[in-house]
Amino acid sequence: MNAVSVTPTGQPIRATIALTSSKSESNRALILDALTGFRCHLHNLSSARDTQTMIRLLRTDDATADVLDAGTTMRFLTAYFALTGQTKTMTGTPRMCERPIGLLVEALRALGADIAYLGKDGYPPLQTRGFQSTGLQELSIRGDVSSQYISALAMLAPYLPTGLTLNLTGTLGSVPYITMTLQQMAAFGVRPEADWGAQRIHIPAGTYQPTDYTIESDWSGASYWFSVVALADEADIELLGLKDESLQGDSAIVGIMDQLGVQATYTGKGYRLTKKAAAGQLTVDFTNCPDLAQTVAVCAAIKGIPATFTGIESLKIKETDRVLALQTELRKFGADLVEVEPNHRYEVRAANAPQPDAAPVRIDTYDDHRMAMAFAPIAARYPVIIEEPGVVAKSYPSFWEDFSTVAGVTAL
Ligand SMILES: O=C(O)C1=C[C@@H](OP(=O)(O)O)[C@@H](O)[C@H](O)C1
Ligand SMILES: C=C(OP(=O)(O)O)C(=O)O
Structure with missing residues (x-):
């Protein structure tokens, strides 16, 4: 599969997702x-x-x-x-x-x-x-x-x-x-x-x-579902297998996404995600949860919530240079990740609303599972095309199967 087209269904999002483990x-x-x-x-x-x-x-x-x-x-x-x-x-x-x-x-x-x-x-x-x-x-x-x-x-x-x-x-x-x-x-x-x-x-x-x-379910994989809820008009998603007291630092997504408009409630079987009012701006230090930075950058940019990031230096030595990859792909939406203090502080600039007749943006994924999964939730609002979607197998092989319960997913 060279690419997938992911498109909104036009329906309120309701799903129960059995996440793979960490x-x-x-x-x-x-x-x-x-x-x-x-x-x-x-x-x-x-x-x-x-x-x-x-x-x-x-x-x-x-x-x-x-x-x-x-x-x-x-x-x-x-x-x-x-x-x-x-x-x-x-x-x-x-x-x-x-x-x-x-x-x-x-x-x-x-x-x-x-x-x-x-x-x-x-x-x-x-x-x-x-x-x-x-x-x-x-x-x-x-x-x-x-x-x-x-x-x-x-x-x-x-x-x-x-x-x-x-x-x-x-x-x-x-x-x-x-x-x-x-x-x-x-x-x-x-x-x-x-x-x-x-x-x-x-x-x-x-x-x-x-x-x-x-082993507990994967909080890094959970983050993409939080982003879907943050970007959707109406959504109610249950994520199974997450614990309320986790060993995983990426459970910090609960507090971050609270500000991007996601209410997360522990159900005993996992977490239920529903919508709430979002904050006007966001400041996050990713030093202890670097794998969440891509999810949050894309979500904030598309929602138009200005954000300040620190602690993302280590992103440059991961599956790809994730800072550069984010900058390149966010610019396709008129958004950006601007380095305002060298190698320390970055600002997420908001995306432009797409023109009604514009072709869907094509997202390059740079052999990086998190590039594909961080940009896919945009499909809660408008269509995008994700190149090399198979990259998700590194951490979340059933991602596209699960995603097809909340969006149209078509192989190109
Ligand atoms: O120990 C681990 O399981 C991991 C540590 C982190 O890497 P760094 O310690 O290199 O930041 C994280 O980004 C990676 O996905 C998994
Ligand atoms: C950085 C990651 O993994 P690793 O360093 O284990 O390749 C990741 O999963 O985002």
Whole structure:
């Protein structure tokens, strides 16, 4: 499928969506399970390609692990293979080979891992070639590039001879993903101690216990449904499988979308989304929920609500340069994401209303699932065409099937 046309149905939107589960929680649970010798019972693992890839790569003896475009799979498996002394070539898509991994490799080498870069230093592809502990007990690592390096080290740390103390430097980003890691480790029987004021995490030596563990629905995937409700004239959507107390930082979408006109009510089975009055403007710091930025940027621009964003620096090293991709695609609507303070503060400028006889805007997706899913909710108001819609498989393979319950979805 090269593109899909998504169009409003002209009817009030009513839907019940069974979301897939979180690929972040799934990929952590899979590493923890692997460290028990695959003795856990994991329930509701994500259908996301990133998770299915992790499952496959943990189970195969192949010498090469191709993670495709999955960041957590690359970072978590590199630490896993390196510190369990396995020889593996780690590679991925051309974009994955542009996403930095040097800070993690440096830390793993300091602990005793033998790792060779096979291309450019600091980036995949690389090869893990064995492990001999250096006995290092404490390590400093920057916390302002990707939290995935810290999660990867933390999950493996109990298996080091004396555990590990991590000193995190710089302004921390994506912290809820680190606390998710620590909470899941605790659920599997190893209790890390975090002192967030001192930016220090101590992980004792220990072993994970065979555990029965159920993964929650995905809040990042939920965000697109909030945007549908914010943009629709009339909508009532129930999202199944979300918890009121989540491990996922992207549950912050509830508070953000409250200002964009979405009332979210916990039902015991998930969340019911209905419409309420929106605020006149919006200010959001995405440092702890970077994956929500595209959803919120598109929604605010199309609703014509001026917004100020901070904390989106890490978007430049994700599936694509998401800042640039957003700017390019928002401009097609007369909207923009303007950098008003270099690399720090951005303003979302509102879209123009489309001319009645204008052809639908074509959205390029840049091999980025979140570009496709962030722009699709515009179809609650007017038609758009999404190029390469298959990109959604990375985190939410049934997205278009689910979306066809709220909009017309036609393959072009
Ligand atoms: O640990 C995780 O599961 C993730 C951490 C975040 O990445 P960064 O820590 O690189 O911001 C997030 O963007 C990504 O989708 C998933
Ligand atoms: C950034 C993302 O994933 P990853 O870094 O795991 O590839 C994402 O899912 O938006």
